[in-house]
Amino acid sequence: MAGCKTGVGEDASAPLLQGYTCCNLHAENDWISDSNYLTLPMIPAGSPIRVTGYGSNRASVDIGGKPYRLGHDYGRAQESLQQWVGKIVVPADPKLRIAKYPANIRDAIRAGKLVTGMSREQVVQAVGYPLTSENPSFEAPTWRMWVSSFGEYQLNWTASGRLKEIVAADPTTLNLVEFKRH
Incomplete structure (x- = not known):
């Protein structure tokens, strides 16, 4: 929900990146996990993406006009949510x-x-x-x-x-x- 706090782990100081998807991403409904399972529907590399907010181990994004959530499900101990999102959202198409x-x-x-x-x-x-x-x-x-x-x-x-x-x-x-x- 726009404008609402999304829970524990939220970092209001994290940058709201905008650019392009680094790579082909795979979504289960509106959820894009860092597991990126290939059997799920694909969002092509280079799709316009904009981060709209951060929550607990997730970032809300808009990809090509549709809302999604980037879920940092598995790699939390190795990199921060912001580091992972920074790999997904790239400035050059x-x-x-x-x-x-x-x-x-x-x-x-x-x-x-x-x-x-x-x-x-x-x-x-x-x-x-x-x-x-x-x-x-x-x-x-x-x-x-x-x-x-x-x-x-x-x-x-x-x-x-x-x-x-x-x-x-x-x-x-x-x-x-x-x-x-x-």
Whole structure:
């Protein structure tokens, strides 16, 4: 509710950022969790976003004229709500960078999927940031990611920071993550 205090953890001094979504985000109704499960409906990278307020482990935002809540569900011990929101709301429209990528990478990002050879930045644009609760280092050689609360996959990186391999325990999860031209 506009103008109302939203509860414990509210930080009135936090900046009300505005810009673009860093990456493809996934929403369950109006809730966008830091888990960013790929099986939920997608909001494309580069969508206009404006923070309208902060509450307890959440930020109220407007994305393309629709209200949402960014929920900091898992990474609270590793980064503050404001740090996480600062990664989600970026000042430069990522669609401009995405448009300059090779066609297979550009198409994969737009589909919310991955192809080997992507950089970490490109992977984030496609599927969002890895959970900081499970991935304490952005530069780690392996990231643990999820398509749903039960569908884990792992991303293995080369020493130069390129996606080397997508590993999933089952083919259904792999099909949800890996981009293939039709």
